[in-house]
Amino acid sequence: MNLIFYIIVILFCLSLFVSFVGHCIRCAHQEAPVLDLDALSAESVEVVAFFLNTLTYPWGFLPSLPWHNPHSERQADPILLLPGYALNRFSMLPLAIYLRLRGYPWVWTVNHPVHLDDIPTFAKHLDEKIRWYKWRTQSERITVITHSMGGIVSALALQHHQSDIGTLITMATPWRGSRMSVFGVGKQVKQLSPQSDVIQKVRPPTVDHLALWSQQDWILLPTKNAIKEGLESREIRHIGHFSFLIHHRVFSTIHQYLQQKYDSKSSIHHG
DSSP states (O other): OHHHHHHHHHHHHHHHHHHHHHHHHHHHHSSSOOOOHHHHHHHHHHHHHHHHHHHHGGGGGSOOOOEEOTTOOOOOOOEEEEOOTTOOGGGGHHHHHHHHHTTOSEEEEOOOOTTOOOHHHHHHHHHHHHHHHHHHHTOSOEEEEEETHHHHHHHHHHHHHOOOEEEEEEESOOTTOOGGGGGOOSHHHHTTSTTSHHHHHOOOOSSEEEEEEOTTOSSSSSGGGGOOTTOOEEEOTTOOTGGGGTOHHHHHHHHHHHHHHHHHHHHHHHO
């Protein structure tokens, strides 16, 4: 029991230290950063989010199958959740639970192949998962919601494999790369550099999409690299990179976007 307690304390201190260093680096890249009450509150939430992801990380490698609510009355495409760099499906669990509670009929969270280290290859595997998911749910299109690197993977699946993604929602995705990639390990994080071929050649989604980003994101530097010409972007204020994975304002924005999309289609159909 003492060992578990010490591990939790160490992980929390690590989360506090990493978040503080990330905040300092972000401030160095911004002009006159503001530290008001909202900003400080956001930094606190970011520490907690980083800590929770670190604490639950080992469980995210367990296999999973799509969750289905046979009694759902909501007309919506099946949803696939895709994590970002150095994360696994457990990081998307809070959003998955939120979507289930909102009555979406199908929700499935997947991992990137752990034995591989290449974003274009991840895109190929995502396309295979989408094809299987379509068969399993008997649906024509899949809604994909991603975090960070997962947005680039999904865009490449559309771009190179014509994946049947009907809607793509990305959170904190480095569409024009991130300078923080120099601190990462592996080929995939180097492919997130602003100068990499992957980032240089990736195109905005050609399907319905929404790219959520924040100026308080310390992983995506400069933060404006979350914006790309042709991309439907929306800023979420006072949200850190990992906070996108747990924050109710982000979840509410995603739900409202999907609800408006399906309500609009329903109106057209009945009209």
